[in-house]
Amino acid sequence: AQSVTQLDSQVPVFEEAPVELRCNYSSSVSVYLFWYVQYPNQGLQLLLKYLSGSTLVESINGFEAEFNKSQTSFHLRKPSVHISDTAEYFCAVSDRDNDMRFGAGTRLTVKP
Amino acid sequence: EAGVAQSPRYKIIEKRQSVAFWCNPISGHATLYWYQQILGQGPKLLIQFQNNGVVDDSQLPKDRFSAERLKGVDSTLKIQPAKLEDSAVYLCASSRGLAGTDTQYFGPGTRLTVL
Numbered sequence: 483a484q485s486v487t488q489l490d491s492q493v494p495v496f497e498e499a500p501v502e503l504r505c506n507y508s509s510s511v512s513v514y515l516f517w518y519v520q521y522p523n524q525g526l527q528l529l530l531k532y533l534s535g536s537t538l539v540e541s542i543n544g545f546e547a548e549f550n551k552s553q554t555s556f557h558l559r560k561p562s563v564h565i566s567d568t569a570e571y572f573c574a575v576s577d578r579d580n581d582m583r584f585g586a587g588t589r590l591t592v593k594p
Numbered sequence: 595e596a597g598v599a600q601s602p603r604y605k606i607i608e609k610r611q612s613v614a615f616w617c618n619p620i621s622g623h624a625t626l627y628w629y630q631q632i633l634g635q636g637p638k639l640l641i642q643f644q645n646n647g648v649v650d651d652s653q654l655p656k657d658r659f660s661a662e663r664l665k666g667v668d669s670t671l672k673i674q675p676a677k678l679e680d681s682a683v684y685l686c687a688s689s690r691g692l693a694g695t696d697t698q699y700f701g702p703g704t705r706l707t708v709l
Contacts, residue, residue, distance in 0.1 A: 486636075514694045525598075526637070526685065526700040533695050572636050578694040580625065581650065584636030 484509035484575045488585035496593050497565055503558040503588045505547075505573030515556040516574040516582075517547055526572065532556065543567075568592045596620065598701035600686050606707045612674040615704045619667070619688030625649075627698060628661055628671050629685040637685055643669065644692055673706075681708045 489504040507513065517529040530541040537549040547558045556573060570589050576582040599618040607613050619626050625644050629637035640659065642650040645666040654661070658677070663669040673680055683703040689696040 488636075518700075525702040526687075528697055528699070531697065574636075576694045579649075580642075580689060580692050580694050580696060580698070582627075582639065582698060584638070586634070586636050 483581070484511075484513055484577060484583050486573050486575050486583055486585035488573050488588050490588050491586065492589045492591070494591045494593060495563055498562045500561050501559065501563050501567075501590065503571050503573075503590065505556045505558065505585060507554050507556065507573075507575040509554075509575060509577070511577055514576045514578075515547075515549055516576065517541075517545070517556070517558050518572045518574060518584075520570040520572065520587075522569070529558075529571070563590070563592045565592050565594060598686055598688055598699055600684075600701040600704055602704055603702065604705050604707075606709065607676055608709050609678055610675040612672065613676055613706060614670050614672045615684050615686075615706075617669045617671070617686030617701060619669075619686070620699055623688035623690055623699075624666075625689045625692055625696070626663055626669050627687040627689075628669070629687065631683040631685055631703070633682070640671070649692065676706075676708045678708050681706055 487506045495501050515532040518526040519529045530539045532549045540546045545560045570587045572587045573585040628640045631637040640654045641661045643663045661671045685703045686701045687698040689698045
């Protein structure tokens with residue numbers, strides 16, 4: 483079965499600084515990759531996903547992630563973060579049967 | 595389009611008591627999932643339904659946990675009897691189908707505290 487490792491449990495950054503949240507996965511089959519965001523006291527929301535095609539995927543609020551098959555990574559980046567980006571971010575991997583496995587999460591804290 | 599609904603939002607019980615959670619998926623979504631999210635961890639799949647049939651319940655502790663989706667729409671998850679280690683947020687999600695390309699949409703969760 484597939485698995486996900488999120489390398490940083492907490493990432494503090496200052497507002498307007500760039501950020502990278504790291505995610506590595508392992509799987510013996512073709513996978514689909516996701517980033518979900520969980521704002522305080524809210525449910526999980528899909529941020530972006532890679533299914534096929536272009537390895538660079540973007541969200542509507544400025545985040546992007548790049549699927550790197552050789553390094554089995556799907557790191558999430560944003561060139562300039564806002565206070566409102568403070569949240570928990572989960573990387574997830576799924577196979578063709580939608581058996582989804584989540585990482586432990588990275589808590590992003592944006593400081594003024 | 596209404597999202598995934600869950601109730602209650604919070605529940606506090608004592609160990610050895612029973613508890614039930616309810617989930618109503620997005621209309622038209624055939625696949626429904628229950629996840630357990632322990633504090634500091636990512637969600638862990640407990641059970642997956644396709645319509646009213648179980649697709650995967652390999653990680654469900656069947657000695658105390660049960661789930662059903664009788665009419666292929668809403669679902670209930672029950673714990674009987676509860677243990678301290680069951681304290682967690684229980685998330686329900688739904689998707690159009692079983693394919694890995696079908697996005698899973700999550701409800702707000704039920705936070706269970708077992709004392």
